[in-house]
Amino acid sequence: MGQVGQTPPPGYAWPSPPMVQPMPAMGQPPRWPAPAPVRRESLGEKLGKEGAGSRLLAWIGGAVTLLGIVLLLVLAIQRGWLGPLPRVLVGAGFGLALVAVGLRLHRDPAGRTGAFALAATGIAVLYLDTIAATTLYEYLPVVVGLGVALAIVVGGLRLATHWDSALLGTAVVLGCAVCAPLITQGFTPTLVTFLLAVQLATTPVQLGKEWTPMVWGAGIPPLLASAASTFALAKPGSWTNTAAAVGAGVVGVGLAVLATRRRPADPAALTLLALAAAPTLIAALFLPKSQAVLLAAGAAVVLLGVCVALRGTAGQLAGIAAMVAAFQATVTQFDGTARTAVLLAEALLLTLVAWRVRKDFALAGGLAFAVVGGLLAWSTDFPPTMIAEFRPWTSGRLAGACLVAALILAVSVALPWTAARLGKLGAPGTTMPPWVFAGFLALYGAAGVVLTASLLVFPGRTGFLVGHVLITVSWTAAALVLLVRGINVPALRIIGLVLVGAAVVKLILFDLSALDGMARVAVFLCAGLILLAAGTRYARLVAAAARPQEQGP
Incomplete structure (x- = not known):
């Protein structure tokens, strides 16, 4: 230690002071250095590691061997080599031999890569041999064959768990699933049941491993096999195929629910939950109407229950799948005006549910149902020509159009209001286009209700004229109410002014040319008087509201 005040020798390097993080300002959270990003290895780096080539060769060899055994079985069947029983016995012996060699190699750490590949190949051979014995040669009843196949896959996955090898577990299920269609000679309901046995065998592993x-x-x-089987059969009344499709959906939903309860963000479980109902809905397309509706509605109810039971992303995916199933049931059961009305009613219901439980996916579903129902109404059930032109519509058609118009009005008001409450839509002053579009649809629906009701009360052209007079007058009256109520509410004030503009445009562009006689006079007089009264009353209210501000505190 040098003495205080002693001059350091030439070339002496003073030590650097330690890095001190500046103290954050009062009320500010401390700033910690950002963690260094984790670098992922590229494919070339992985392949360049020592031993990567041997592992790759082992797994490729196992896959090629498995495919060769499948091709040998197919060729033996085609050319009549040996008999059915010797083929089954040879396949079983070969599979057991591969598993035995894999178990022996696993004792040596240097041979474990080959052990995994041999064991996976042998288990897949035993599984495929069981399918052949059940479906091709019928030595085993289907129930017994499924039980044996399930036991084989369970044993293979138990071995993968014991060795703690996710690669072995994946290879076992893929080897069984990919080669099975070659043995069953195509996509059939029996193939679906054997694949479901593989999926069920993974249940204990899914509960313990990710x-x-x-x-x-x-x-x-x-x-995929269930959907392909349905399209391959493509005929109504195939209950075997329908049962297989329902089984695929039930097993998929059940396992997905179990997995998501333990791991809510598991991507595989979430994917299966979203797709599990697809085979059932596809199978319903080829069934008679009553059975198709029952199947789709049942899927919607089950998925809705899952949506209520689960939270987070899993619950949202189940809710979306339930809406898809409900949509299919609706369009299958109803047609014509009833289909349009039910779709719009479901849109209104989903919107109210979104407001009550504050779920964004329900709001999106309500919007989707509203779009489909609105397009159907616009094209067939309540077209614009129904308002613009007088035609001798039947009472039933007018009643249906009145109901559809009322639902359009309700949905057009509920959707933007709920979206604004959920924070998905800004105020009319900041996001005008959605509000203007919704207002246009609301006016369209309101006009339809007034006009169809007038035609029902006054059949003929008289009802048409009275209806349009009431439409224009009601728009101006509604604008007066909104302006009065909107003295201190900018949104209501904007809507009221837009409604005034719409009423004036209708007066000039439609009423002036379409109406005649006293109807034209009445609509201009009534609208004009209401607008005069609205202007006078609104001016007084504005002045009264501004007077306290001028006086000041």
Whole structure:
């Protein structure tokens, strides 16, 4: 230690002072240094590691061997080599031999890569041999064959769990699922049931391990096979195929619910939950109407229950799937004006649900139902020509149009209001286009209600003229109410002014040319007097509201 005040020798380097983070200002959270980003290895780096080539060769060899055994079975059937029983016995012996060699190799740490590949290949061979014995040669009843296949896959996954190898578990389910259609000679309901056995066998592993590739490998093939089986049959009344499709949906939803309760963000479980009902809905397309509606509605009810039971992303996906199933049930059961009215009513119901439980996906579903119902109404059930032109409509058609128009009015008011309450839509002064579009639809619906009601009360052209007079007068009266109520509410004031403009445009562009006689005189007099009264009254209210501000405190 040098003495205080001693001069350091030439070339001496003073130590750097320690880095001190500046203290944050009062009330500010402390600033911690951002963690360094985790660098992921590229594919080339992974392949360049020592031992990567041997692992890759082992797994490729196992896949090629499995495919060769499948091709050998198919060729033996085509050319009549051996008999059915020797083929089954040879396949079982070969599979057991591969598993035995894999178990022996696993004792040596250097041979475990080959052990995984051999064990996965052997288990897949045993599984495919069981399918052949059940479906091709009928040595085993279907129930017994399914039980044996389930036991084989459970044993393979138990081995993967014991060795703690997610790669082995994934290879087992993929080897069984990918090659099974070659044995069953296409996509059939029987194939779907065997694939469901593979998926059910993964249940204990899913509850204890987060092996996402294995879950995908076990869950996606039954759904695809069920859809392909339905399109391959393409005929109504196939209850075997329908039962397989329902089974695929039930198993998929059930396992997804179990997995998401333990791991709410599991991507594989969420994917299966979203897609599980697809085979059932596809199968319903090929059933008679009553059965198709029952199947789709049942799927909607089950998924709605799952939506209520689960939270977060899982509940939202179940709710979206339930809305899709409900939409299919609706369009299958109803047609014509009834279909349009029910879709709009469901849109209104979903909007109210979104407001009550504050769920964005319910609001999106209400918007989707409203768009479809609105397009149907615009094109067939309540077209613009119904307002613009007088035609001798029947009472039934007018009543249906009146109901549809009322629902359009209700949905046009409820949707933007709920979206604003949920924070998805700004005030009319900041986001004008959505509000203007909703206001146009609300006016369209309100005009339809007034006009169709007038035609029902006064059949013929008289009802048409009276209806349009009432439409213009009601718009101006509503504008007066909104302006009066909107003295201190900018949104109501804006809507009222827009409504005044709409009434004036209708007066000039439509009423002046379409109406005649006393109807034209009445509509101009009534609208003009109301607008005069509105202007006078509104001016007084504005002056009264401004007077206290001028006086000041």
